[in-house]
Amino acid sequence: MYQLALSRMREFYREPEAVFWVFGFPIVLAFALGLAFRNTGPGKLQVGVVAGIGDTALAATLDSSPRLIATVLDTATARQRLKTGRVALVVVPGDPVVYRYDSTRTESGLARLEVDEVLQRARGRKDLVAVRDDRAVAPGSRYIDFLIPGLLGMNLLGSGIWGVGFSVVQARQRKLLKRYMATPMRRSHYLLSFILSRLVFLIVEVVALVGFGWLLFGVAVRGSFASLGGITLLGSFAFAGLGLLVASRARTIEGVSGLMNLVMLPMWILSGTFFSYSRFPNAMIPFVKALPLTALNDALRAVMIDGAGVTTLGTPIAIVVAWGAVSFVVALKIFRWR
Amino acid sequence: MAGLDLVVQGGECFGLLGPNGAGKTTTIEILEGLTVPDSGEVEILGTPWREGAAGRALRERLGIQLQETQLADKLQVGEVLALFRSFYRQSHTVDEVLALVGLEEKRKARVVTLSGGQKQRLAVACALVSKPELLFLDEPTTGLDPQSRRQLWEIIRRFRADGGTVLLTTHYMEEAERLCDRVAIMDHGKIIAQGTPKELIASLGADHVVDFALTEGGIANDLVEVLRQMGGVSAVRTGPDGVSLTVVELHRALPALLALLQERGVELSLLTTHHASLDDVFVALTGRQLRDT
Secondary structure, eight states: OHHHHHHHHHHHHTOHHHHIIIIIHHHHHHHHHHHHTOOOSOOOEEEEEESSTTHHHHHHHHHTSTTEEEEEEOHHHHHHHHHTTSSSEEEEOSSSOEEEOOTTOHHHHHHHHHHHHHHHHHTTOOOOSOOOOOOOOSTTSSHHHHHHHHHHHHHHHHHHHHHHHHHHHHHHHTTHHHHHHTSSOOHHHHHHHHHHHHHHHHHHHHHHHHHHHHHHHOOOOOSOHHHHHHHHHHHHHHHHHHHHHHTTTOOSHHHHHHHHHHHHHHHHHHTTSSSOGGGSOGGGHHHHHHSHHHHHHHHHHHHHTSOOOGGGGHHHHHHHHHHHHHHHHHHHHHOOOO | OOOOOOOOOTTOEEEEEOSTTSSHHHHHHHHTTSSOOSSOOOEETTEEOOSTHHHHHHHTTEEEEOSSOOOOTTSBHHHHHHHHHTTOSSOOOHHHHHHHHTOGGGTTSBGGGSOHHHHHHHHHHHHHTTOOSEEEEESTTTTOOHHHHHHHHHHHHHHHHTTOEEEEEESOHHHHHHHOSEEEEEETTEEEEEEOHHHHHHTTTOSEEEEEEETTOOOOHHHHHHHHHSTTEEEEEEETTEEEEEESOHHHHHHHHHHHHHHHTOOEEEEEEEEOOHHHHHHHHHSSOGGGO
């Protein structure tokens, strides 16, 4: 089994493309997203003022706010810019003043609040409660802190399913599986060798991504490294099992690619890798939470961000382990060896 | 596949031969325990195939090369052998088995860089690494150049010299004649003849085959009749390319044939004679040339 795992690893690291997609790509992604969403305080919002009576005065009032840039536009241009997202909101002067915006856009909502605030104050509204802003820039509550554990989970999913699925189907296509069956090799050893070789890559993956997040963005691991190691280990085993299951029947690379996407795409979207799954309707949440990637992401975030110990993470860990164990057993049962 | 009845003796080299699609691979894979037969019994080294530990114990004693296996491209020759070696309790070292197949210099080479003949020798090395008592080879030399083919024959001879038993399939009759103690000729899933190559050739009733063709093309039916009656000729077969005579006494039949053709005033465009071979046995049994199929 040691030799099988060794061959698996050799085949992998001699494939430069595979190495990039497993190790390089998540880091590039983390870098790009980390740059795009860095916390530099709220940005300026573009608003349009439709030409009409009192338009310049209105624009000047809005412009005086440090968070707004107002421009006077004719009706057609204003509509066009709103549609293409170049302005967040259009103000039509008159009585009443009309705010035209798309309520599903976050920045339009912000612009609506800010514009209203500025206009009402200009007409004499007073604040009744004293407030003070406290912006969250401490490590642990930024987007990048949310993102790194998610990317780690996604990476474990991808490398587990791709790494295992493709090599199994390739071996089947090349009749290598059949050749192995002609030796006294134990079938379970063959499948276990995948899980064993994943273990080695896991260490490299976790160290690369967590190390990168820490060096560039100061993303710290609040919990113990042992908990992080244990959880990634379980996650990686679970996804290797899932990869075996996906590849257990497929005869061609094309066939297995389709199946892999079928398994992975929903999890990329649903499991809270890039944004919190609490945005989905309440009715969906129990299903989303039952997905292995959701459970893994939750557990990773709990350890990295909240510094939780393994003992408090019973449910997500149980979900991950159950997926892994069931997939592995079913894969061993239905595996096509020829 | 129907009604196959085969016995391979310990220490012999047994050949299954026949054209592509005759059922050779199916037969050998049933014997290897890779394909489960619909009915019938198989015993290998005195034991039937069983699942689990008994099957694995039997596999320890076999060496198998499959027709279509492509080994992992990115691995080195030595690594592939180390992997296969790890499956067995008893085995040759990597160096020993490399020496057996003459690939010592390729130890560090990746599989993808090997030539066809070298890949095939590596596949045989994977079969030999377990020090098998019984070696299965499925078309080991198909598609190889003559030199590589001779190298493989040499490997098989050396294995046998150490007391090993070999079961191989081939569609080269010449290969079977050279390597095998006994052969079974297969066609359409059936065994149509079985015996030593000598016996099978002797069953033709003649040692020589004379092929000839005429410049004028077609051959009159009465000429065929005359040929059948001629002294020393045991069989006459006409085909699109000419006439094939199976001949007992070449020194009598050949002058008689030439005299006959001269008397008829026809000219020869081709005349060859050769010792009867397994190819001729196949033609006699099926009416088809092996290479046509």
